[in-house]
Amino acid sequence: QVQLVESGGGLVQAGGSLRLSCAASGRTFGPYAMGWFRQAPGKDYEFVATITWNRGQTGYADSIKGRFTISRDNAKNTMYLQMNSLKPEDTAVYYCAAKRTYSGSATNINNYDYWGQGTQVTVSS
Numbered sequence: 001q002v003q004l005v006e007s008g009g010g011l012v013q014a015g016g017s018l019r020l021s022c023a024a025s026g027r028t029f030g031p032y033a034m035g036w037f038r039q040a041p042g043k044d045y046e047f048v049a050t051i052t053w054n055r056g057q058t059g060y061a062d063s064i065k066g067r068f069t070i071s072r073d074n075a076k077n078t079m080y081l082q083m084n085s086l087k088p089e090d091t092a093v094y095y096c097a098a099k100r101t102y103s104g105s106a107t108n109i110n111n112y113d114y115w116g117q118g119t120q121v122t123v124s125s
Helices: none
Strands: 003-007 010-013 018-025 033-039 045-052 058-060 068-073 078-083 092-099 119-124
Touching: 003 092, 018 033, 018 092, 018 119, 033 068, 033 078, 045 068, 045 078, 045 092, 058 068
Parallel strands: 010 119
Antiparallel strands: 003 018, 018 078, 033 045, 033 092, 045 058, 068 078, 092 119
16 A cells, blocks of 8 residues: 655745655555646646656646646655745645556546645745
8 A cells, every 4th residue: 555645835925935745655656657736725636747756757737837846756755846936826735646557647636546635835925
């Protein structure tokens, strides 16, 4: 069984930065890809970013491109999301997720197999 634990959320002013972490544990952890999603109050889940575990190929949502950077440390089984130039509209609960296989789009929430509990990011104006 794989467990994902997010950390690093908090309250920040617009224009500020936060770095989210997602620590994975599990005897056979070795996903094809991992990703970040977010859910703002009253809205659906939104894809944020994804990274393939072995090759480090990345993909980003247009809404955060150029401001957020996804990365991973394979030795630590940890994924990160560096968020810069934060805006009030980035306020949401951020979730990390792991995708076991390459099948299905990495931007589709339904194609992920494991989820963290979420961490709140609040950006004040």
